[in-house]
Amino acid sequence: MKTEMIYELRRPKHIIPGKKYPALFVMHGMGSNEQDMLTLVNGLEDSFFIFSVRGHLSQGPGFSYFTIEGYGRPHREVFEDAIKKLANFIDEATINYQIDTDQLYLLGFSQGAIVSMTLALTLGNKIKGVVALSGYIPQFVKEEYMSNPGDHLSVFISHGEYDQVLPYEWGKANGEYFTKLGVPVTSKSYPEGHTVSEKNLQDFESWILRELQNK
Template sequence: MLNIFHEGQSLEKATKVAILIHGRGASVSSILSLQEHLNLEDFALVLPQAENNSWYPYSFMAPDHMNEPSLSNAIQEIDHIVQDLLKQGFSSDRIYLIGFSQGACLSLEYAGRNPKKYGGVIAFTGGLIGEQLDIPKYKGDFEGAPIFIGSSEEDMHVPLSRIEDSKEVLKSMGAKVNMLIFPDRYHTIRQEEVDWVNLNILTSKKKMMV
């Protein structure tokens, strides 16, 4: 089982819950830094910590068997969190998935395999996982759930073609997918992404980062 940390509002008092999923080689403290920039003041924050700081060992586009069983275990762990939140009375539209890099890929992959009317899925540089997209495994209906993907045109880890293909798969399942793609090569989260997500998905009145 993962180490799971809790920040923000208590689950008893929160109106919404965000599952924050860190990137490769990172930790809950790195992804928690988004709390200073995103409008999460009304949220309970659930932060799973990957064993050895990575959710799976190789590229998200490596041959599928190379990332097993780590990838399947990671998907299962995220599902345990989601199912527990549902049992505690949070409807799916009050559950948000937020990830960066490897955590963004895992957020999209989990949601793609388990579509619901989430409050939002926010992927800062990520795409669906697999050497080739296995389209038949993505079944179900997002019922209009908003999904955001932000990245660069030439990210060193996540090809734009995979992001675009992921968008089409998720749209075909009823998600409202929006992308912000930037004309650079930086593997980072930009102010424009933060502003868009705050305005269009998180929507609270918290002061924007300056």
């Protein structure tokens, strides 16, 4: 597949020629990489093509999708470039693999959750479900973007109650924002910091497998 993004692919073990499969696009947090997120989706490759996408910007020992100019404030031009690159990546993947375009899901942690929610808000009916772990929706996205989440989107939003990086209140606001748009929301909180607990992992995996049944 021709793409400027670096990614890891996990695919169903027994692919039937001509059959289309759901796809899960996974985005990591700032300073991390595509390998880190694969530990959260072990086993889901039985149901999905999984694309774990590396951020295109160097960030410390790892990578990021965008830079920030202040607390909770992405550099807008850099951010919008990332959204464009990720949207193009999703399009390329659906062309080059046996993917059911009615079954596209996004999963992200922290910065990955931020870009995942933004993609879901802007790509219309392309995205069926989003798992947003410990992220936020940038203010300029809420105030200035033309929100178009489509008519079949569902979201799972979780946040640690003791998150020391991105406040718990920001996670609550995510759910409230999607609810106002008429999007079905499953919100979860955990007595954790800026991390994904075992219970959080179990909850979002159960949610996404249930969503697969609701075609």
